[in-house]
Amino acid sequence: MNAQLDSFKYDDAIVRKFLFATVLWGVVGMLVGVIIALQLVMPNLNFTPWLAFGRLRPLHTNAVIFAFAGNAIFTGVYYSSQRLLKTRMFSDALSAAHFWGWQLIIVAAAVTLPLGITQSKEYAELEWPIDIMIAVVWVIFAVNFFMTVARRRERHIYVAIWFYIASIVTVAILHIFNNLSMPAGLFKSYSLYAGVQDAFMQWWYGHNAVAFFLTTPFLGLMYYFMPKAANRPVFSYRLSILHFWTLVFMYIWAGPHHLHYTALPEWASTLGMIFSVMLWMPSWGGGVNGLLTLRGAWNKVAEDPILKFFVVAVTAYMMSTFEGPMLSVKSVNALAHYTDWIIAHVHTGALGWNGFLTAGMLYWLAPRLFQTKLFSQKLAEVHFWFATFGMILYATAIYSAGVQQGLMWRAFDETGRLQYPDFIETTMKLMPMYWMRALGGTMFLVGMILMAYNLVMTWAKRPAKYEEPVVQAPALVKTPGETVPNIFAGLTIPGHRKWEALPLLFTVWTAVAVIVASLFEIIPTFLIQTNIPTIASVKPYTPLELAGRDIYQREGCFNCHSQMVRPFRYETERFGEYSKPGEFVYDHPFLWGSRRTGPDLAREGGKYNNLWHVNHMAQPRKVTPNSIMPAYPQLLTQKLDFATIQKHVDAMAMLGVPYGDMVKEGAAVEAAKAQAAEVAADIAATDPNYTGLEDKEITALVAYLQRLGVDIKKANEVAAARTTAGGQ
Template sequence: MSVYKMGDYHYDNQTVRKFIYSSIFWGVLALIAGVWISILFWAPGLNGPGWLTYGRLRSFHVNVMAFGLVLGALIGIFYYITIRLTKRPLLFPKIARFTVYLFNLAIAVGGWGLLMGYTKSLAYNEFEWPASLLIVILWVLMAVVILGTIIKRKEEQMYISLWYIIATVVTLAVIYVVNNLVVPAGLFKSYPVFAGVNGANVEWWYGHNAVGSELTMATLALFYYFLPKSTGLPIYSHRLSIIAFWSLIFAYLWAGAHHLVYTPIPDWIQTVAIAMSIFLIAPSWGSVVNGFYTVREDWGRMRTHYLTKFFILGITFYGIQTVQGPTQALRVVSSLIHYTDWVVGHVHMGAMGWDALVITGAIYYIIPKIYDTEIYSEKIANTHFWLVLTGQIIYSITMWIAGIQEGAMQKAVNPDGTLKYTWDQIVAKDIPYWQFRTLGGVIFVAGMLFFVYNILMTVRKGNALVASKA
């Protein structure tokens, strides 16, 4: 065991907590927006004026989810993990505290802008330049705190989670800055410096790796930290986790152009991206195998330690996701399912099945730990688990079926070479699937509301405990 003496200082749990609460706040807004726009698909008459239109709410849902819920939770949890694995407080605690306020300001400005119709129109990067500038400043400050703390660490050995945190911090900084090289034309409008094929290539290099760093590397940092913590079982193989990490890092940034198969992007760039995508199955499954082999020591913990199933089901969906994704990159598969609802099902399985389970599992671990208490209700946590699992599976499967149907109808031709189906015929066939998707979404959001309630009650219990000790 560690010889480190406790009680010399206090970790800055306040900053961690504020990030988690902020992310829950933005997450609830983004979830509601998501369910609402899913209804608009099959009930377009409900489309409202101004900020209530589908176009604005869709970009609000995507960007506030990615930057408000996920990024907020991740920064907070990064702080939490980093101080514990480096065995020292954050290097600049005041800057860390300041990033909470900067974060909320950035999401408020960006989210408000999207609702008002101000958008950069770049996928996953739609906040107009003032909000993006705030995010860049936020990210630089956060990087200084995290990397500085790691450099000045008191524990010599760096656990795998720290490597994934470093990778996330560096990758997102590079891709976000490059894809935000814009020329402002007033406060609410800007033009990207890259255009045409170059613009498309930069955009998907960014888009793929924004998902790759936030929803993959960062979430793996959490997975490797909280799986051993919540199960009491050490990670099966250190070597496997390190090999998987470096091969993932090696390949990930090449794979973005698989979003541009059968486009004017040069053939060889598409080919490199597809080859790298297929290669990525191995490093991804390195983490899957490591996770399963860890819990194989005692599967009984799926019953006795309620958080085990969050991480094990999470890594299972990550495993499915990372076979599906590379397969989709292949030219023959891409030509069928690209530009259909299949892709929507794919990304939502990742977000709702892998990221949501791991991030909520981590928060379930952190909040009671900070207050030195237990979770308010394991029963509610289990209800949350089964609801988000059911909701996600309904969502993913209906979108896969709809996507294959759309792809097949789009490709169908008459003997004389004309298209067999018009666009509105394809859309009309989608309506039952879109209704089922809303059902899945409602079940998922219900589960997430159980989670929010459980966390709020735990905080209330924790605050009462603190007051009684004071």
């Protein structure tokens, strides 16, 4: 019987828009990456507060993850979904709202981050108004996508679409729960969670942002564009389904491996490690599935730059998914954590997997979207080699830097003392590797610029008017009795026909897998009292110290300084007593950090006098020769904003921090001014050159730094009374 054929057109205009956004933000994000790489070897490049390392580093990560990779995902999703589902996107208006909304978010990020407006949680730095925008735009995308699925003309939902669905659902859950915060003004908020729980939520989010933003959507793209480019079906469709479900089941558990040997409860850490090691198997199953898709087409790889990009992308995926589980093993992690090894691991994944897959996809799409031949195949080849050597240079340099510094931190001499007691000694050793990294990053950026040029020139050769071919496909017949074998036969929802119910059922299952796994870790962290014993001597920060902490966050100090001493002798010898979970119960947000470009500050309080800190902030290299820290002389002249202190203290009090009478109107400001006068008087007494600092930002920052780790020293009378931080 001849079916009734529906005629329709695909919306490729939206795909073209996302393609250009991908290229533009890719170049911008990687340019910022090169700038911050150079700042690490030439600290004088931190010439304005807006472009200092601490503020630019989050801009780099946000730009490459959410702007470059995000737009790349949308490019591929909008192109492939329409074709796999045999329907135009549900609504052109929603597509446009998604596109422009996402670009607006990126612009908002590019403006606010250099201004120091940040939540200071990695990859979740954007403040609450932008977070709300992200949630709204994500919902627009989700509605558009799911309605497209609902209106499809293809019964079976190809595995790439499964990966997209899982990504959309999970990213929404992660984004919402990690960004719950108490606003204390339009551009300031405090995380709803404190200390250990905040750290746990952050890395539950952080790790799964890698999983469900940088992995699963790109796997969907791999399962669509690799068969396309190789012109042969995926090696094993069954393996791809297994790959999907095992990833969804396992990834969500792995977050705690970012917090090994910290104050996180040991059981959570072990659970994270076990699931991370198990993740190796599905990841490699998927990687092998991708590579074997090229079976019988390997001869093409030598000639076709697109396949070259795909092969390196999948190889990088396999390398980083081998390395990830390895790094999650506690003993390996003890060496690698806080070093550049992690940065190298991230870049193998981001440059190799996301960067190369995106490049291959864009080169494949360009001639089809612009309806002309690619401007230069040769230039694409040149891009490939620039990118490959750039990535290798970057990775090898930074792996060496990480292992070297990790080993130096833990080295003892024959007398049992630290062999390199000065932190700066270990930093200086990295400089040649940092130069090599800057060179590798520059090469990768040059490759990106070549691609941008190639794609723009291809676009320039487009026809005067794009052809919009009419596609025909039979509508899905809404009567029972279809004969198509359904791999989920028997798993129907009552009241729905099989093919209608499948996406709903599937989405529910994915959400259940993600939520159940999350709750298995989150509930005990929040609700079992012994996980976070409180310490009686740990008190909230004073209003001035809180203001100093806000400045610490604004300047992005946490990007280079940890506040978490691990329970190793080489750490306690260098920094002081190891950190306890109860020390952080008033830390909204936690500021444990993830990389020690500079030394740990958890025990900084009382190590030096106030004047030392003032001098160090004004001229770091005068105090510590060869320091690579940016200078912050402006803190000595910028006035402290006393007017916001009360609002900030009130917000913290609403989160349960026991501020007592400080919440009375004006009380916090008064207390802050009194403490500032004391600190400023002490500085002026030590060095008469520094007068009039009592209303300057430096005073608040010094007060905060001098408080770090002080309470625990009074804690010999550790409280027996134990309450959970969940009740705070």
